[in-house]
Amino acid sequence: MASKELQAALDAARAAAEVLRSLYRRNVAVTLKADRSPVTEADLRAEEAIRQILRSRFPDYGFYGEEGGQHAMHAQNVWLVDPLDGTKSYVRDCAFFSTQIALLRAGRLVLGVSCAPVYGETAWAESGGGAFLDGQPICVSGVAGIGEAILSTGNLKTLAASAGGWTRLGQLVGRVNRLRGYGDFLHYHLLARGSLDAVIESDVNILDIAALAVIVREAGGVFTDLAGREVGLSTTSVLATNGALHAALLQAMGVASTQSAAGT
Numbered sequence: 003m004a005s006k007e008l009q010a011a012l013d014a015a016r017a018a019a020e021v022l023r024s025l026y027r028r029n030v031a032v033t034l035k036a037d038r039s040p041v042t043e044a045d046l047r048a049e050e051a052i053r054q055i056l057r058s059r060f061p062d063y064g065f066y067g068e069e070g071g072q073h074a075m076h077a078q079n080v081w082l083v084d085p086l087d088g089t090k091s092y093v094r095d096c097a098f099f100s101t102q103i104a105l106l107r108a109g110r111l112v113l114g115v116s117c118a119p120v121y122g123e124t125a126w127a128e129s130g131g132g133a134f135l136d137g138q139p140i141c142v143s144g145v146a147g148i149g150e151a152i153l154s155t156g157n158l159k160t161l162a163a164s165a166g167g168w169t170r171l172g173q174l175v176g177r178v179n180r181l182r183g184y185g186d187f188l189h190y191h192l193l194a195r196g197s198l199d200a201v202i203e204s205d206v207n208i209l210d211i212a213a214l215a216v217i218v219r220e221a222g223g224v225f226t227d228l229a230g231r232e233v234g235l236s237t238t239s240v241l242a243t244n245g246a247l248h249a250a251l252l253q254a255m256g257v258a259s260t261q262s263a264a265g266t
Contacts, residue, residue: 004128005128007060007113007128008113008115008126008128008131010059010060011081011105011115011126012115014051014052014056014103014115015052015103015117015124017054018048018049018051018085018086018101019101019117019119020051021051022044022048022086022119022120025043025047026044026095027095030042030043030093032093039089040093041069041089042086042092042093044086044089045069046069046085048085048086049067049068049069049070049083049085049086051085052067052083052085052101052103053067053070053083056081056083056103062074062077063077063081063105064076064077064079064080064081065083066080066081066082067083067084068083068084068085068086068087068207068209069085078107078108079105079106079107080105080106081103082102082103082105082106082111082208082209083102083103083104084102085101086099086100086101087099087100087101087186087187087209087210088100088186088187097118097120097121098118098185098187098188099118099186099187100116100117100118100119100121100186100187101115101116102187102209102210102212102213103115103117104213104215104216105128109234110129111212111216111233112129112216113127113128113129113213113216114126114212114213114214114215115213116187116191116213118187118188118191121187121188125140125187125214126217127216127217128220129216129220131220132220133194133218133221135195140194140195140196141194142193142194142195142199142218142221142222142243142245143196143197143198144244145199145244145246146246147247148174148177148247148250148251148254150199151179151180151199151200151247152179152182152197152198152200153174153175153181153182153199153200153201153202154181154182154183154185154189154192154193154200154201154202155181155182155185156183156184156185156186156189156201156202156206156240157203157204157206158171158202158203158204158205159204160204160205161202161204161205161239162204166256167204167256170254170255170256171202173254174254174255178200182198184198187214189201190211190214190218190242191217193218193223193244196244199243200243200244201240201242201243202228202240203239203240204228204239205239206237206238206239206240207238208233208234208235208237211233211237211240212233214242215242223242223243223245224243224244224245225240225241226240226241226248226252227239227240228240228255228257229257230252
């Protein structure tokens with residue numbers, strides 16, 4: 003049975019989904035924030051719908067939203083929310099966008115909901131309860147060799163600007179069975195349900211990946227940054243795997259092959 007926190011996050015994601023579907027393909031106006039990233043009415047209204055539900059049920063919890071910023075970050079429990087992860091896709095009428103809601107408790111991610119309302123699937127998990135996709139339990143693959151692995155990549159700008167990192171990634175690409183670039187929420191959903199085996203990204207924000215980290219871990223995978231460190235508020239890169247491949251892929255990317263406690 004879902005905890006009250008998970009039920010609230012699921013309800014909040016559904017409320018955001020209604021907003022996002024209602025404005026999708028409606029030529030919403032786009033403005034640029036200070037960091038030059040786009041924001042639309044859909045982002046703002048979806049975050050407000052989420053905020054109202056979560057604050058009404060858990061008024062003492064902190065809240066860190068993509069659009070509204072940080073509030074009560076000193077609290078024991080803090081909601082991490084990206085109401086529309088994939089705004090650029092949204093305004094280009096591409097279905098690869100989602101709502102991401104996670105719960106950070108005492109510095110550790112313990113709950114995640116990833117809802118892709120137009121693509122048509124929702125994944126969720128909370129610590130110790132397993133991972134689910136549209137109500138069905140999911141788990142990562144058992145692939146143990148790089149030569150049999152399917153690797154998906156996302157944002158790679160920083161890695162591409164690093165001669166050593168780009169070279170190591172190129173060498174790894176030559177070793178894996180298959181390379182794809184599903185990106186955004188999708189390759190993490192695919193990883194968690196065993197349809198691919200590893201994900202690499204070098205340019206992310208914690209709000210993009212917090213919920214997905216919980217989902218992948220609860221599905222049996224390992225989710226760290228590219229240096230093998232546990233995911234936290236300052237994380238900007240990702241190596242997520244089925245677990246069996248994690249040490250080998252860290253080594254391939256230039257990190258000593260000792261797994262982080264982030265996978266436990």
